[in-house]
Amino acid sequence: MRRSALRAVAAAMAAAMLRPLQLLAGGWNKAAFDARAVADALRGIGVTATESGDKIVFKAPEIAENGAIVPLEIASHIPGTQAIYILVDKNPQPLTAVFEFADGAEAFVATRIKMAESSGVRVVARAGGKFYATMRDVKVTIGGCGA
Amino acid sequence: MADPMKIRAQLQGDLADVKILIFHPMETGLRKDGVTGQIVPMHFIQTLTAMHNGRTVLEAQWSMAVSKNPFLHFRVRGAKPGDKIMVGWVDNRGGKASIEATLN
Amino acid sequence: MNSDLFANSIFLALSLLACSWIAPAVAGPDRDRASMVALFKGKFGGIALEEYVNGAMMLSPDAKAQFDTIMEFPPFQGEIDKGRTLWEKPFANGSTFSGCFPDGGRNVAGKFPYFDEASGKVVTFEMAINRCLRENGEHGFDYGDKEAMGLLTAYARTLSDGMRVNVVVNGPAAHRRYQAGRAFYFRRIGQLNLACASCHVTYAGNHFRDEIISPAIGQTTHFPVFRAGDNLHTLHMRYQRCMEAMRAVPLPAGSEEFNDLEYFHSYLSNGLPMRASVYRK
Numbered sequence: 001m002r003r004s005a006l007r008a009v010a011a012a013m014a015a016a017m018l019r020p021l022q023l024l025a026g027g028w029n030k031a032a033f034d035a036r037a038v039a040d041a042l043r044g045i046g047v048t049a050t051e052s053g054d055k056i057v058f059k060a061p062e063i064a065e066n067g068a069i070v071p072l073e074i075a076s077h078i079p080g081t082q083a084i085y086i087l088v089d090k091n092p093q094p095l096t097a098v099f100e101f102a103d104g105a106e107a108f109v110a111t112r113i114k115m116a117e118s119s120g121v122r123v124v125a126r127a128g129g130k131f132y133a134t135m136r137d138v139k140v141t142i143g144g145c146g147a
Numbered sequence: 148m149a150d151p152m153k154i155r156a157q158l159q160g161d162l163a164d165v166k167i168l169i170f171h172p173m174e175t176g177l178r179k180d181g182v183t184g185q186i187v188p189m190h191f192i193q194t195l196t197a198m199h200n201g202r203t204v205l206e207a208q209w210s211m212a213v214s215k216n217p218f219l220h221f222r223v224r225g226a227k228p229g230d231k232i233m234v235g236w237v238d239n240r241g242g243k244a245s246i247e248a249t250l251n
Numbered sequence: 252m253n254s255d256l257f258a259n260s261i262f263l264a265l266s267l268l269a270c271s272w273i274a275p276a277v278a279g280p281d282r283d284r285a286s287m288v289a290l291f292k293g294k295f296g297g298i299a300l301e302e303y304v305n306g307a308m309m310l311s312p313d314a315k316a317q318f319d320t321i322m323e324f325p326p327f328q329g330e331i332d333k334g335r336t337l338w339e340k341p342f343a344n345g346s347t348f349s350g351c352f353p354d355g356g357r358n359v360a361g362k363f364p365y366f367d368e369a370s371g372k373v374v375t376f377e378m379a380i381n382r383c384l385r386e387n388g389e390h391g392f393d394y395g396d397k398e399a400m401g402l403l404t405a406y407a408r409t410l411s412d413g414m415r416v417n418v419v420v421n422g423p424a425a426h427r428r429y430q431a432g433r434a435f436y437f438r439r440i441g442q443l444n445l446a447c448a449s450c451h452v453t454y455a456g457n458h459f460r461d462e463i464i465s466p467a468i469g470q471t472t473h474f475p476v477f478r479a480g481d482n483l484h485t486l487h488m489r490y491q492r493c494m495e496a497m498r499a500v501p502l503p504a505g506s507e508e509f510n511d512l513e514y515f516h517s518y519l520s521n522g523l524p525m526r527a528s529v530y531r532k
Contacts, residue, residue, distance in 0.1 A: 028193040033210050062313045063461075065532035066479050069214045071320045091212050092177070098208040099221075105197070105204040106162075110220035110320070114175070114212045141461040142479070142532065144214075153328060168324045215480055216326035 032095050038087060038122070041095040045085055046131075047124060053078075053134030058123045060136040064115060067144030073110040076125040076132075081107035083126040090119035114144035151244035156232045158250045163199070163226035167219050167234050167246070175211040192217060195236040199223050226250055280420045280429055280518050284468075287452065287519060291466050294456050303469030304523050306531075310456060310463050314532075321530045327405075327477040331528050334406030337399070342387040348407065351383035360411035361525050364418065364514045366425035373428045373510040377404060377485075394487060394505025401483045405475045408527030416472060416525060418518045432515030435508060436467070441499030447512075471517045472524065476531040484531075486513060 032044025059073040074084055084107060086097045091114075099109050107125065115121075118139045125132045152169040169192065176189030189211055197205040204223050223232070228251050235245030288300065295309070302309040308318055325331075338348050338356075349355035363376035377400055381391035392400040420429045436447045448467065450459070455466035474486040484492070487509045491501035502508050 027206065028208050033208070061317050063311075065314050065317050068479050069321060069326065071218075071317055073220075073320070088212060093210055093212070096210050096212045100206045101204070102206075103202050103204050104199060104223050104225040106222040106224060108220075108222050110218075112214040112218050112321070112326070114173075114214055150329075150332075153324070155324065166324050168326070168328055170329045214326065216329070218324055218326065220323075 029095075029098065032098075033093060035095060036093060038089050038094045041087055041093070042124070044095065045098065045124075047133075048131075050124065050131045050133035053123065053125060053132040056123055056125050056132060056134045058134050058136055060121055060138050062137075063139045063141065064144075066142045067115040067117070067140040068142070069112050070115050070138060070140075070144070071110070071112050072121070074108070074123050076107035076127070078107070078125055078127045078132055080127045081125050084109055085122075085124040085126075086111075086113065087122040087124070088113065088115055088119050089122065091116050094122075115140045116143050150246075152234070152236075152246045154232070154234060154246045154248045156248040156250055158226055158228060161225055161227065163223040163230065163232055163250055165197070165221055165223065165232050165234070165248070169217045169219075169236060169244070171215070171217060171236075171238065173211060173213055173215045173217060190238060190240060192236045192238045195219070195234065197221060197223075198231075198233045199226065200230050201233075279426060280515075283433065284519055284521065287468060290452070291455065291468060295466070300468070301523060303466055304472045304520075304526065306465035306469060307463035318530055325477065325528075325530055327481040327483070327528070327530075330402060330477065330481055330483060331406050331409065334402040334404070337403045338406050342384070342389050344387050346387050348380065348383055348403075351379070351386070355410075356407055357410045358414040360408045360527070361414040361416045362418070364510060364517060366420065366422075366428055366514070368422070368424065371424055372507065373432075373514045375505075375510055375513060376408065377487075377505065378510075380404065380407070394485075395503065397483050397485075397488075401475055401485055401488075404485065405477075405483060405528045408475070408525070411525050412527060414525045416517060416520045416523050418514065418521055420514075420518060428511045429515050429518065431508075432511035432513065435512045436515055441494065441497035443498045445497045447493065467516070468519045469523055470520070471513065472520050473526050473529045475527065476529055478531045 029044060032041050035041040035044050055077040057075045057077065061070060064070040072086065076084060082101060084099045087094045088096050096113050097111060101107055115138060120135050121138050122133060122135045152167060154165065154167045156163055156165045171192055172190055173192065174187050174190040176186065178187045179185065180187050191211040192209050192213065195207040195209065196203055205221050230250045231247055232250065233245060233247040235243065237243045298309055305315060308315040341347050352359050360376050363379065364373045367374045377394055380400065380403065384391050392403070394400055420426060439446045450464050451467040451470065454464050457464055471486060474489065475483050477483055485504065487504035490509055490512065491504065494501040
């Protein structure tokens, strides 16, 4: 009796925890992530033209200590920023991450990525139907594809 | 691994500062196993959702080029003590996990 | 390059002075350390000695910034957690590791290695772990076992984070072990005919390919390290990788030669803050 009650509670908790995840089913942009050329990846996320991204604060290493773990920090000061995209030009598949913000989330994100070799790293911000882009060159001496 | 992920959420005024670490191999599908010499199959987190009191505040899509044991830092405005931040993810094999923190 | 050779010869000359003119029982290690500090101050100018624990990163703000952000939530946190589980798991007799150390193992690692008069040997923190296991009827860990000794110390040593290194060399027998370790550090070995000191004293701060070479002082304060994300290396495993790089046959982890080397090497870092389980590229 007591055990089955506990089990029911556990099941309810699990359902509550997993519910939001199910909203994402099919939410991965396969065409954009599979693209091997930067232009195709940009097209895949709907970018046709970009404006200056000088209101995007993008912190990236000049020389990555290890390509397996390249820390990036991005804050967009463009009003109404809805999404931030990270692309690594010379990775086999350039599109690395998409972040969509809603309901109070700041247009800020920090994460760590893998880089195969020295490359430009692009950050694109989407705001009001327009795209804004900025880029940093990151030198990689220890490639991150074996990791 | 006991926990599939960790969360640290701090309240600074009305700003929730959230850092998560996920224990996941993030295999690119390009790496060879050092012992067997076989290609290790692709295995990576594709989607991640963050919620504030049940409302989605951040949705992420990732490629296999996010680092092993991914780290994510984000911030949510309009937060107060007692609020809940939940983060969950799904990988390309249907693996999933989530974690919740209460702000204080 | 010439200036480095010159600097090294000054260092060696100072060290020789220390050994031959001053009673070694007192002044040897102190003088060794002082002359090495003077040499590095000459190379690195205004960089505070405490920064030396960051190794080559003290010369690269770009690298240090990456380190700092990675350490905010290190990708190897799960490995440290596994070490904590090992540390807290009771032995068959119900005791735990914390019962073997003063203050439950907090702020103890900086006193290791120490010289044990009874055995005439240097005792490392890892040896104290194994003694704890044996005294409680358990088997000791292999010194080269990453999953046992590696993970355990990856947690246990963090209990001494912030402690100042305080290695003591007292008495003639202790001095002999210190001198043996010092001789190892300066002895040329391997097909490349290099000594530890060739790189980490003479050429410390110089570029070697894309690397900046770290100075001898500060090197022992932060082990185990996790390289490239979550690949654990204890200090003795790092010594082994150095020997391989010098094209020498590595000695076993936990060997007396390495223990003596660690004794000398740790003494150089006296007064610096400990911080275990850090990221290295």
